[in-house]
Amino acid sequence: MSLVVLDNSEKTVRILGVDVNRLTMAETLARFDRFVESGEPHFVITADASGLAQAQHDPEHRALFARAALITPDSAGVLWAARRAGCPISERVSGVDLVEQVCARSVQTQHRIFFLGAAEGVADQAAERMRQRYPGCNIVGSRNGFFKPDEDMAVAAEIAQAKPDYLFVAMGIPRQEKFILATQSVIRAGIAIGIGGSFDVISGNVPRAPRVWQRLKMEWLWRLIQNPQKLPKVMWLPKFIWYVLRDKK
Secondary structure, eight states: OOEEEOSSSOEEEEETTEEEEOOOHHHHHHHHHHHHHHTSOOEEEEEOHHHHHHHTTOHHHHHHHHTOSEEEEOSHHHHHHHHHTTOOOSSOOOHHHHHHHHHHHHHHHOOOEEEEESSTTHHHHHHHHHHHHSTTOOEEEEEOOOOOGGGHHHHHHHHHTTOOSEEEEESOTTHHHHHHHHHHHHHOOSEEEEOTTHHHHHTTSSOOOOHHHHHTTOHHHHHHHHOGGGHHHHTHHHHHHHHHHHOOO
């Protein structure tokens, strides 16, 4: 692992071959503003420990990281690996927090937001929750993520009609990232970002870990207790630790 300087203003830390951006939430949102203002589409990844570990076994998955305009640190494991590399990251920049921040700011910015993914009705519920919490937030559309890859372009054409500045996609790793890249030229959202199970949390269907669990960096354990079906994902965490410990780069 090593520190990588991209330009005079930005630094990243390399974790298992992936350059994770060392930006705070405020800095990430400022970068998002510039992405939207550019008029060009940008692909963003929220990187957690399980995703980075899985990428070690899937070259296609790993290649997705190289195509991202920004990679945010979305787990305590990633923050631990960055500290071990001597390049600490001050805070997590998670998918669920990004959704909430972008929705809150859209009241003033009027950036157009589209929610895609999760089970039938969940994205709609999440959108309604955000509208209630932030009256005037500019969510311009939502739909579920249960469609086949051969339907991607038809769904993309539907979303493109809403002209979103932000496209949040909750379809699981790496399906959501593959959808974003395959349809980027059609939808042309200023920012398209995969957010895993965030709509389940935002909609209220899955409770988020209490603050004390978050401060203790144990949100992953809370999620496992709430939903034992997440065990296969959690099992990637010890593998991630092992891969980081043995990584000499």
